[in-house]
Amino acid sequence: MQEQLGFDFGAMPKKLVRVTPSKLSTWADCPRRFRMAYVDRPTPPRGGAWAHNTLGAVVHNALKALFDLPAERRTPEQAVAQLHRQWKNDGFRDAEQAAVYRGRAEGWVRDYVGGLDTSIEPLxxxxxxxxxxxxxxxxxxxxxxxxxxxxxxxxxxxxxxxxxxxxxxxxxxxxxxxxxxxxxxxxxxxxxxxxxxxxxxxxxxxxxxxxxxxxxxxRAEEAADEIGLAADTLAAGGDPEILYPPRTGNQCTWCDFRRSCPEGQQAAPTLDPWALLAP
Missing domain, CATH: 3.90.320.10 (Lambda Exonuclease; Chain A)
Structure with missing residues (x-):
């Protein structure tokens, strides 16, 4: 219709691909893992919690909660209190091991906040x-x-x-x-x-x-082009096993979708959920 009226707008602009660093990292690590995380519906079952991930999440949440407080309350002691409120034992061997790492994390946030000027408001x-x-x-x-x-x-x-x-x-x-x-x-x-x-x-x-x-x-745009091409080809009837091949290696040990990937199971041994904690 637009051409009949004498207008020529050329080709439609290509839709921008929305990406996060997590998506790009997952694609670079393993296209099959990317497919299972972001394409397959329903999503395949994920593995259980890893203790090192729990530790990191708790520390992040404690620092977020600290900065949600008024500046005068952002003390090292309050940081430790927030850590206790956020704490979880997910992925640790037992309560005794969790207590050891909780004690380490207490020291981390206490020392970190003690060295900050917490009167300054982050944007x-x-x-x-x-x-x-x-x-x-x-x-x-x-x-x-x-x-x-x-x-x-x-x-x-x-x-x-x-x-x-x-x-x-x-x-x-x-x-x-x-x-x-x-x-x-x-x-x-x-x-x-x-x-x-x-x-x-x-x-x-x-x-x-x-x-x-x-x-x-x-580099991000190049990866996004690959992601978009795989998605378009899949929608056109492409084979997901070819479009999203496994990329095996040590990372298969801690992959969330290990149970759904025979190649990953063969490539790396099974580890205990607390194996990646610092000794």
């Missing part, structure tokens, strides 16, 4: 941010967004057993996409990203440039 706590690029909409939830000297700073809490470096901050696609999305959502410049490793108290920092952010976006 975002567990804040959802989003930005379009030429081919994707990158979005996600940021642990904390600070405002320092007129610029946004992305803060990501980590509780893993290994200390982190500036290379980890530089190479993190998630942090780079959060920086871009926060910049657009909050309308302020954002270049600095930080990984706060609570077990060691170390802070890994990277200052992005427009060029380094563009490189991360380019």
């Amino acid at each position: 975002g706590i567990e804040r959802w941010v989003s930005t379009p690029t030429a081919r994707i909409v990158a979005e996600g939830r940021v642990d904390r967004i600070d405002l320092r000297e007129g610029e946004l700073v992305i803060v990501d809490y980590k509780t893993g057993r290994h200390a982190l470096s500036a290379d980890d901050a530089r190479g993190s696609q998630a942090l780079a996409l959060y920086a871009l999305a926060a910049r657009r959502t909050l309308r302020k410049p954002c270049r600095r990203v930080e990984l706060h490793h609570l077990p060691t108290g170390a802070v890994a920092v990277w200052e992005h440039t427009d060029e380094s952010l563009a490189r991360h976006v380019s």
Whole structure:
């Protein structure tokens, strides 16, 4: 009809693919895992809780709850109290082991909060941010967004057993996409990203440039193109086993969908749910 009236609008613009760092990471790790997590309906049954994930989630939730309090109540003691309120024993061997790691986590949050200026109000706590690029909409939830000297700073809490470096901050696609999305959502410049490793108290920092952010976006767009092509081909009748092949390796040990993946079961041994805790 539009052509009959003399209008030529050209081809319809390609729909932007919505991605989160978690989706991109899952696709890079294993397309089959991506399919089971984001495509298959109903979703295949997931495995049980992992103790190290429980530990990380509790610490994140405790710090969120702390910053929800008025500034004068954000004390190390209150951080520990919030940790106790959030605590779960999911994935731990028994109550005794859970108590040991709860004690460690108490020390982490006490020391961490003791070194913060908690009178400063973050611009975002567990804040959802989003930005379009030429081919994707990158979005996600940021642990904390600070405002320092007129610029946004992305803060990501980590509780893993290994200390982190500036290379980890530089190479993190998630942090780079959060920086871009926060910049657009909050309308302020954002270049600095930080990984706060609570077990060691170390802070890994990277200052992005427009060029380094563009490189991360380019890689994210390439992955999104692959994700979109697989989805379109599947909708056209493609074979899901070919479009979403397993990518096996050590990561199969802790995959949520291990029970539904024979290749993953063969590739790596079964571990106890507490095996990935720091010794």
